[in-house]
Amino acid sequence: MLNGLWLGFFLTATLAALSRWLLGDDSTVFAAMVESLFAMAKLSVEVMVLLFGTLTLWLGFLRIAERAGLVDVLARLLGPLFARLMPEVPRGHPALGLITLNFAANGLGLDNAATPIGLKAMKALQELNPSSTSASNAQILFLVLNASSLTLLPVSIFMYRAQQGAVDPTLVFLPILLATSASTLVGLLSVAFMQRLRLWDPVVLAYLIPGALLLGSGMALLAGLSATALASLSSLMGNLTLFGLIMLFLLVGALKKVPIYEAFVEGAKEGFDVAKSLLPYLVAMLCAVGVLRASGALDLGLDGIRSLIEWAGWDTRFVDALPTALVKPFSGSAARAMLIETMQSHGVDSFPALVAATMQGSTETTFYVLAVYFGAVGIQRARHAVGCALLADLAGVLASIGVCYWFFG
Secondary structure (H helix, E strand, C coil): CHHHHHHHHHHHHHHHHHHHHHCCCCCCHHHHHHHHHHHHHHHHHHHHHHHHHHHHHHHHHHHHHHHCCHHHHHHHHHHHHHHHHCCCCCCCCHHHHHHHHHHHHHHCCCHHHHHHHHHHHHHHHHCCCCCCCECCHHHHHHHHHHHCCCCCCCHHHHHHHHHCCCCCHHHHHHHHHHHHHHHHHHHHHHHHHHHCCCCCCHHHHHHHHHHHHHHHHHHHHHHCCCHHHHHHHHHHHHHHHHHHHHHHHHHHHHHCCCCHHHHHHHHHHHHHHHHHCCHHHHHHHHHHHHHHHHHCHHHHHHHHHHHHHHHCCCCCHHHHHHHHHHHCCCCHHHHHHHHHHHHHHHCCCCHHHHHHHHHHHHCCCHHHHHHHHHHHCCCCECCCHHHHHHHHHHHHHHHHHHHHHHHHC
16 A cells, blocks of 8 residues: 555656656756655654654653553543443453553554554454454444544654744644544544444443533633634643653652652663664655655646635645645654655745645545554455445545634634
8 A cells, every 4th residue: 555655655746747748848956856755854864863762751751651651541431431342342351451551552643653553452352352353333433533633742743843843843733633523523433333332321421521511611711712812722732631641650759669760761662672663664654755745736726726716715735735645544654754844845934834834733534544454463354344434534624724714824
């Protein structure tokens, strides 16, 4: 899948460049494409340096939380809910703790850190699956919720914005929170419909209603604020939540007599291993995206979409953010490349860059997650997983556009 996507980028760029040369007499396009290759390779290394530090930092803190028992506490708190949503998974099964830890990593925006944990969770669920080739209901629900990008603290998005020179990297905190809530809710509702889950069960409602009321109250409060106040509040909550989690992990770890320094180093080593494996993929995708942009193919496609939007009488500023949304279901590295390229082309705090960052934080690499998670346990029949996951992605994209017009429009 990724092989075809990567080759498709280069083939599309080649056709676009040939048309510009032969039909438009623009022979400089090839020089621009070659220059873009080297520029994107250099940018990949710069991004990677920050990735090393961020992944190492957060996996270190997550290891402290794990050894302090916070993950087990979450598993026990969510046990009654999982018993209704995943009735085939026994209470106390190791899969529930792994699922919780995976959601925690996703919630912190650590996509690559969440993947190895998610694979362990999928293998644990496969032990309960009566079929060796068809996905179980529990596996589908886990995958769709995973693919709905439940991001409560998008650390990686903050990191990319900081790397590109944003004055306030956490400016998109609240927009991402709202958009990812929409994608997760749609993902849950679609799976519940297909699996006939009883979301109106009193126990399920006891979990969902307070969360919905809290989110609704927050949105009602935000509705009365100006754009400047919204941006300021988003920044405050992002930084406060970030540092508050760090202190929670450290204090609980210290109270539980966890050797917090040793635990941090242990987790940080894992973060270093995860980070160093990402550079080849980042170089590959950034260079492919750079060539695609330099060839004019991306601009041509976006111009077509922009013309349709203009014909409908709508504002077209969000169109420049769509490359991130279009490739996100196929590849996280390609979407990151699109996001970074949008930040560089339009400015890190431009409207398209803000929309692209929100889309990146509220959608997931659906086909990649399907291939990796189901491939790891030999699942060949995904059943309704693909449709539900893509529906969640679409909800995230539409919510991102709407929320960004609300906050920054």
